[in-house]
Amino acid sequence: MKLSKIFLGIAILALVLFLILIIKTYTYPFKKIVESQEKIKTSGNISIMDESLQRLAGGIRIPTISTTEYEETNFKPFDEFKQYLRDSYPRVYNSLETTTINNYGLVFHWKGKNSTKKPILFLSHYDVVPVTGYNLDTIKNSPVIFQPKDQPIAPIQENKNSWDYSPFSGAVVNGRIYGRGTLDMKGMLFSILEAADQLLKEGFEPEQDLWFAFGHDEEVSGKQGAVNIAQFFKSKNIEFEAVYDEGGFIIAPHSILESIGKPMALVGVGEKGFLTLNIEVEGIGGHSSMPPEKSSLVYAAEIIELLNSTQMDAEIIEPINNFLKNVGGEMGFTSRMAIANQWLLQPVLIKSLSKTPASNALVRTTTAITMAKGSDAPNVLSTTAEITVNFRILPGNTVKQVMDHVENLCKGYKVHIKTISSREPSKISSSQTDGFKKIESAVNKIYPGAIISPYITIGGTDAYKYQIVSNNIYRFMPIMVNQFEQRTIHNENEHISIDNYSKMIAYFKELMQ
Template identity: 65%
Template sequence: MKMKKILAALFILLLILILVLVVRTVTYKFGKVTRNVDDKELVNTAPSEQSVRRFVGGIRIPTISNEVYEETDFKPFDEFMKYLADSYPEVYRVMDADTINTYGLVFHWKGRNSDLKPILFLSHYDVVPVVGYDPSTATVADTVFRFHDKPLPPIGTYSEKWDYPPFSGAVAGGRIYGRGTLDMKCMLFSLMEGADNLIDEGFQPERDIWFAFGQDEEVSGRQGAFKIAGYFKQKGLRFSAVYDEGGIIAAPGSAIESIQEPLALVGVGEKGFLTLRLTIKGMGGHSSMPPSKSSLVYAAEIIEKLNDNQFPAEIISPIAAFFDNVGGEMGFFSRMAIANQWLLEPLLLKTMEKSPASNALVRTTTAITMAKGSDAANVLASEAEVTVNFRILPGESVAGVIEHVKKLCEGYDVAIHVVSEREPSSISPENVRGFGIIKEEMAKIYPAAIVTSYITIGGTDSYKYQTVSDDIYRFLPICLNQYEQRTIHNENEYISLENFGKMQWYFKELMKNY
């Protein structure tokens, strides 16, 4: 009888718990999505033929960065700077143009009210190399310019080759092809086009507007963005907002399969990084007389420890906001987990851990990238090397990661060398004008998009500007599916004319309405 009462009480408690979970789920305030928008209500963002031709000219200049800055071929950089000045004479006339450290480009558009904090737009004009392309021997292909082609649909497979030469700037099928079309000359030319159009309209900004274009973002930004940020700090500038690359609009279903709306991902922070080289010592000698464990075996054991002891997953504030914004478009059980994180957070984290992309948003990741033993098949190396790359979640630190590695290496003869490091960025607020205007302008061109904060996994130049602003937002208004995203730093990089036009309009409106 007593057991029956206990079971009955447990059953009632279970029903109450289920009721609480369901009620909290159906009453939880998820972000709202606009649907059934009449196309006639949308603004016209089609790019002009002139703007595309100017952009193509910039793509055709191979401003390829080099890991060793001093070995960079700067002739294309000189050519690009001259091309920009020749292409936008009105921008150079109205805005004060300057160079920092020879190739960093800075533009200053004076506003009417000097009491208002200025805003800053970033970009970079260096690009990554193209596999198999040697700029010293390559010939520039004749430009294909079919501006009025019927647009092709977005690619639906991963590209393995270029449809057109990588620095041809070919325009065909509603696309502009070439290295730098997505990363990152598209933003630079969109900003220049926006300023040029506003000048033509007789516009003068209320507050000062600054542009800063780096020349080495792809190889650390130490000579470009870092120097420019130092220049701004020396001048005593503090920016109301800074805008840079980072997030994009993920096409329906491409970021989270269940979300069939465009997902505008605004980076309000970015992960830090740490690369360590571990040198593990052991007994060397001839392979005919091996010890029970060589240095390479010890290295393998350490690799296993690093891989098995991942950093704990956690939901930091931008990701919590991300769940609140996108949760309304997810299935019932996902919504229940989001609405009841006090109980179901472990299940939510388990779901995030299933995908490499979402897993990277909730933890400091560990990637074993390189390993080295001896240089001969019959030689046992006295030292083995392992290289590990960590991407550090905001809230954690370089020192904390190093301490984690030291503990895992206890009992081994290991030397730990820091190859490169950078702390995670601070988190920018969402309840300010700098973030709010993104939502306002996005509503005019992508009214059905869910605009949400997130954490940028890769590094950007914007990190260097934390010394001059607390409000930094990493976002490009370009809609890409997962296959288009993969063309960045890869074969067949292209931007659609539609995306290029919307980007021009967006940055023009940001400058005009901030």
């Protein structure tokens, strides 16, 4: 009798717990998607002029490649690009105040009607990464390919590992613009200038001051560009209401999360930090014919396995919690229940998010073993082996915490740990500000029904340097991309669709207004 009462009590508790989970799931404040009534009319592509496409294509043809060793940069293309912008946008250059910082950092000031309101800053950069195996001398012989803008988008071979058109051709064909920098970041730079040019032509005068700042070395940390431009603003005691830079995208339906059937506009309200370490591991060297039980390379392999299998703890920080709240309403019941009942099911939720690289990167400091080296000969055992490991640090973690984590894993081994580069995670900007709401409004008009949510930018951006002049920094490029298109950044066949480019111009025009 006593045993049956215990079982009955357990059953009642289980039922109560189940009811609590169900009630919390159905009452959880998942974001409801409300489409804007002020849609920008679109019939296929938003209207775009051939001249706008040609201006971007011409900018892509100038190979502004930044290099790790700044002094080794070929600055001739950068000089050419500066002049190209001036020639392409005379109305912008004649109407806005322009300043050059450190020879190549470009700053534009558009005075507004109300000087008492804090200004807005739009960022981009015009340097690009190199193209492997491509001879720049052939750029002079690259043909200019320009199809009419109403050319339908042709299918693309997603697994192709080569360029359909020369990487600095700026070819406009099959409904796309091809070339290095179309996505990262000349497309956004030209969109900002196109939007400003159109508004100036219409006689628009902004309410508050608008600034544009275009760096020239973002791909190699922005130390000569964005750092100096931010200091320029700081020296003038300019504090921005909002700063807009690259970061998130509009993710196509079913592209990352299979259950999400709507576009997701992911606005980076912060970005991860990083720490790159070189770990030198000592062992016994000698001839390969008489190997010890474990050589330095074997010890290094053990450390690699420890680093890979024992990673930093996962956690759901506030921006990601907001992200889950915003997208959860479109997910299945089981996922919604885990999100709504994190007080009990957070370990299950974290385990689920940890299964895919994209979502795993949002909930933990990631560990990537990028390089390993033993001896220089096949029959030699080196006395030391080297490992290079790169961490992307989740806001809330610190460089010191990651370093302590590595040192703890390396206990018992003879190692020398050297920091190659490091940076703390950025501050987190609020998604409750007017600056964020302006993004929501503009996206809603151009991509009706899109889920708009804060999230954490995985990669580094120039925006980080501008924390000294604003607390509200938002990282977002308003184009819709699938996973394949994202992979073309820094890769073969980088391109932007004409539809995306035209909508990006419309977005910045809307935001500036």
